[in-house]
Amino acid sequence: QVQLVESGGGLVQAGGSLRLSCAASGRAFSLYTLGWFRQAPGKEREFVAAVDWRGGSTKYAISVEGRSTISRDNAKNTVILQMMTLKPEDTAVYYCAAGRFTGDLYTRESLYDYWGQGTQVTVSS
Numbered sequence: 001q002v003q004l005v006e007s008g009g010g011l012v013q014a015g016g017s018l019r020l021s022c023a024a025s026g027r028a029f030s031l032y033t034l035g036w037f038r039q040a041p042g043k044e045r046e047f048v049a050a051v052d053w054r055g056g057s058t059k060y061a062i063s064v065e066g067r068s069t070i071s072r073d074n075a076k077n078t079v080i081l082q083m084m085t086l087k088p089e090d091t092a093v094y095y096c097a098a099g100r101f102t103g104d105l106y107t108r109e110s111l112y113d114y115w116g117q118g119t120q121v122t123v124s125s
Helices: none
Strands: 002-007 010-013 018-026 033-039 046-051 059-060 066-075 078-083 093-098 119-124
Touching: 002 093, 018 033, 018 093, 018 119, 033 066, 033 078, 046 066, 046 078, 059 066, 078 093
Parallel strands: 010 119
Antiparallel strands: 002 018, 018 078, 033 046, 033 093, 046 059, 066 078, 093 119
8 A cells, every 4th residue: 555645736827836746655665656647627637747666767748848857766755746837727736646567658547556635736827
């Protein structure tokens, strides 16, 4: 069992930045692929970014590529999503997720077994 808790969301003006953090507890944390997803009102949940268990391979959605950086610290059991140059379109509830799988199919929600409660990000014009 893995427990995930997100933090760092809030209200920010367009062009600003936020640092989202996810604290994890449970067994074999270092062996899990970690990802971030988001869901806006009236829309389906979508992939944002992910990092593999080694921390050496990352993947980003086209909508955030170049504006976001995902990283992990296995010693502290945390995964970070640094978002820059935020846009109103980035407004959503952001969720972190963990899955124990191999390969580079990071965007498949079905591969993630554990999910956090989410943190709200609101970007104003």
